[in-house]
Amino acid sequence: MRWDRLFEDLEAQLALEDLRELDSEVADRTRRERALLDVHTRLLANVGVTGVALGLPGRVLGGRLVDVGPDWALLETAPQRPVLVALHALRAVSGLGRGARTPSVVAKRFGLGAALRALSRDRAVVEICDLDGRPATGTIDVVGGDHLELAEHAPDELRRASNLTGRLLVPFWSLGSVRRL
CATH class of the missing domain: 1.20.5 (Single alpha-helices involved in coiled-coils or other helix-helix interfaces)
Structure with a gap:
C-alpha cells in the first residue's frame, strides 16, 4: 500500500x-x-464597431469605424460624415474589441494615396487637418506618390479659378485627417 x-x-x-x-x-x-500584431490588423478586426475613438494630436475623433486600409482608417463621426485618418497620425485608440484580422492582398495595396485619389476624382470639397490640427479647405487637385495638392477655397464655394485663395502642397507624413464637406 x-x-x-x-x-x-x-x-x-x-x-x-x-x-x-x-x-x-x-x-x-x-x-x-x-x-x-500591428495597429492595422487590430483596427481591421473592429470594422463596423461604434464607439471607437481615434486620438490625434490635440483632438479626439469618435464614431463608427467604417473601413481600414494599410495606412488609413475611415471613421464615421456622424451619419454620412466620414473622416479619413492617416494611421501615422494616431496617438491612441480606444473602444476596440479584442482580436485581429489579416488584410486581403487587395486591401494591403489600397493605401492612403488611393483613398485620396478617390476624393480627388469626385472633386469633393474637403477639409484637411495637418498633424497639428490646422485645417485647410478646398478641392484636392493632385495626389502624388507622397503628397497632395489642395486648391484652397471657401467650403461653401465651388472650385473655380475666381474662388481660389491659394494652393497648398501637403506631404502625406504631415497629414492628420481629411473630411469631405
Missing part, C-alpha cells in the same frame, strides 16, 4: 509538471503571436 501511494504521488507530480510546461508553452506562443 505504501508503494502504491508513493507511485500515485509521483504520477501526480509528473502530471502537474506536464501541465505547468503546457501552460508555459501556451503563454509563450500567445506572447509571440501578439508580438506580430
